[in-house]
Amino acid sequence: MANFDIDDFLKNLTACPGVYRMLDAKGKVLYVGKAKNLKRRVGSYFRNSKLAPKIRILVNQIYNIKITVTHTENEALILENNLIKALQPRYNVLLKDDKSYPYIFLSADDFPHLGFHRGAKQAPGQYFGPYPSVSSVWQTLKLLQGVFPVRQCEDNFYRNRSRPCLQYQIKRCTAPCVGLISKEDYNQDIQHVVMFLKGRDQQVINELVIRMEEASQQLAFEQAAYYRDRVASLRRIQARQYISGKKMDIDVLGVILAERMACVEVFFIRGGYNLGNKTFLPKLEGNLTPQELLSAFIAQYYLNREIPPVLVLSHQPKDMNLLTEVLSEQAGRKITLIKPDRGPKVQWVKMALTNAKINLDQCLAKKSSIAARFKSLQRLLNLVNSPQRIECFDISHIQGTSTVASCIVFDREGPRNADYRRFNIKGIIPGDDYGALRQALTRRFKKKEGIFPDLLVIDGGKGQINQALTVLEEIGVIETTVLGIAKGPERKAGKETLFLAGYENPIMVTPDSPALHLLQHIRDEAHRFAIINHRKRRARGGKLSRLEEIPGLGPKRRRKLLIQLGGLQEIMRAGVEDLAQIKGINLVLAQRIYDILHR
Incomplete structure (x- = not known):
């Protein structure tokens, strides 16, 4: 562990859930692990004197540790899985048990069935996921069944039917088991399911809208209403599904300048997931254009760090070709910098610029408000000069x-x-x-x-x-x-x-x-x-219940949290959205609970 100050690292390490990557002196990833408490888990490698020989060998090679914080332990689990697949660290094979993640499985039968899957992917068919939890798989299957009436029964049940089951009666299945739908019509629903699970939900909606209009023109109003209800259901669940869309790694950068202040907003998209954004408020020296600021920011931020294949920019720096060349040389692969003029990337840039403007406006308003308050305080106390x-x-x-x-x-x-x-x-x-x-x-x-x-x-x-x-x-x-x-x-x-x-x-x-x-x-x-x-x-x-520290969380709400989530450990694992699902816990209180439990 030469040149790696583990005590200083642990002193500043967060206790939030996340993923840690252990690197050797050449920057190669040795091991990827997940933790519900990063500080405690990473510290255990260096404070435990009874480590197995293989783990001691790993620890002696550590030159650096990189941390990625997630909202919940579930997200850390999926991120860990994706990183292990992408990086194939040497010591993960030796030290970690293979974990099983939940997927949605579409079989390769004549009339395929859609269902839950966990374990080895041996059966022929398509697998969609991984999902953050078992419950999210079942929730998605339930939502899909209400839109696409594809069978979700097991084969032994399907092959022994002589009449339609209850799912057909409530319009959640088209009864292929007794031949009430043709293979061609059934495959149309299957195609829409595949498109939706791959993130092409808007294309599915467009096709259904066309069919709705055709049915309406042919005066088949009942069929048109059927397609209309499907479109409405799809739009309702667009924001609720958790599956990876198109696999891509992209950073989206937006820059805003105002009143000698600047804000750079960076959105991180990995494997099709929007992992969130980070706000930077650089100090300006002199008058810079957005292009000049973006050029300086890219050079300072991305040199000597991991770079995604594509950087989508709100402004085009004059030295874009030089930046592309330098970043590509550092990454050992082609890095593309683009300022989009059309397509979905334009919307991503607008999203980044909107967030940058909001954050900069808040910063300017705060600065202006503080200056006015200091001036008011000077007058109130009758001071010669405003306090500095x-x-x-x-x-x-x-x-x-x-x-x-x-x-x-x-x-x-x-x-x-x-x-x-x-x-x-x-x-x-x-x-x-x-x-x-x-x-x-x-x-x-x-x-x-x-x-x-x-x-x-x-x-x-x-x-x-x-x-x-x-x-x-x-x-x-x-x-x-x-x-x-x-x-x-x-x-x-x-x-x-x-x-x-x-x-x-x-x-x-x-x-x-x-x-x-x-x-x-x-x-x-x-x-x-x-x-x-x-x-x-x-x-x-002495010991103090951490829940008792939270303002606004009285005995009744604490008891309801503990009962409905199953104890303090489950509350620690829950995200803000999960906490807000509990009756009596609004988003503000849920965020406060999460922040206090993970600080």
């Missing part, structure tokens, strides 16, 4: 135990996460918030290192302000303004009371004041950061 750096302190504990102080930092760009600090408070009387604040401020300012804040915000009233002033005076910090923000008797947002050091009376402010909104944002961020660190400290001293 604000620090806020908050104390968190439960009945005086595991006390933690947080220090968060805001400037004209918003939160400066890299400057956040936490202080584990020790040696004070349990519940002594003044003593905790005094210790935190002393540890923050006593070394007189770094940048001092223009404005120091304390979550509290006059008592907390006096503690802060005493500490600053002892240390010799005299140019920092101190402000206290205390919750009112009702403890509601907008009812806060502001106390400025040096003034006897509190500052009156309206609930809609931009300055108050800024202070509320800063105070809430300090509170959030303090609670996170307090929970980490508590977790080291």
Whole structure:
């Protein structure tokens, strides 16, 4: 493991589900594995002293590890399978058991049947998948049966029929078992099934629309209505099927410039799956055109990294030929860069540009809003200059135990996460918030290192302000303004009371004041950061149900989650959409549950 700092790697590794690839010194993949908790699984290779000899040989060759995070463990399972097939890593054959994935199987009989398949692909026919779960296969089969009345019964049942079964009566089968449909008509349905499962669903819809119009012109209205219902059903399930479409690996890049800011949006399409997108907000030096920015981004982002065969661009760089040549040489195969003028790729570019514009607008709005709030705060506090750096302190504990102080930092760009600090408070009387604040401020300012804040915000009233002033005076910090923000008797947002050091009376402010909104944002961020660190400290001293940490998830909802999903481990495996299926759990709460359980 030369030149590979595993401790540093594990320290920054996520606990989300995903796939890991172990590489040797030449960049060749040695092993691909999946994990529901990447941090725990990857760490087990280096913290277990009782590894099998073959695994020890593998570990000694590791030069780098690449990580791909997925939404759920199921997605990681399928991605792992695809990577093993594509990369054929040496050690996967030696170390991993062969896993079986669910597929949809279409037999090669005279009247083929459509069904579920798992295991070796020995029977003649076509296999579609893999699917993320068994339930998704059965769900898709059920949806398809309502649109294409192809038999889904097993052969031993099919060959022993003397009259149609119930599926024929409810119009989910055309009864080929008793000869109620010709082979030609049945094969038309089979062709549509194959086209749909291969992702050519729009072509199926177009053909059905043509037949509907022909039937209508011939006054066969019942037949036209039959085709109309099929088209409607197909459109409803287009977004619900999980199968790979046309196999292609493509990155789609869209760039937007506005007000000396830029956004580059990258969509990743692998094997026909849209794996999602990533937003980049590069800092601009001088005035760049979209073409120049895209050229610089491609060179910086794709050199020395895995490159898909095709990059679809929103703008055409002037040095496109040079970029193509360099990227192809690095990849050892042809890399194509295109700016499409027609076809589906144009829609992909529009999608990337739309997302880029939304993200850039949000960034600009946030920047403009923060600047206006800082100006409003300057007027409210009657400061000579607008604050350039604000620090806020908050104390968190439960009945005086595991006390933690947080220090968060805001400037004209918003939160400066890299400057956040936490202080584990020790040696004070349990519940002594003044003593905790005094210790935190002393540890923050006593070394007189770094940048001092223009404005120091304390979550509290006059008592907390006096503690802060005493500490600053002892240390010799005299140019920092101190402000206290205390919750009112009702403890509601907008009812806060502001106390400025040096003034006897509190500052009156309206609930809609931009300055108050800024202070509320800063105070809430300090509170959030303090609670996170307090929970980490508590977790080291005792166990805490992770579900109890989630705001908005009360006892009844927790119980319903545990019952319907089958325990905490199943909740950990679930994605946001799965959680939102539970009654009482909306998408916002589902996303919060997922984020907290996987942070």
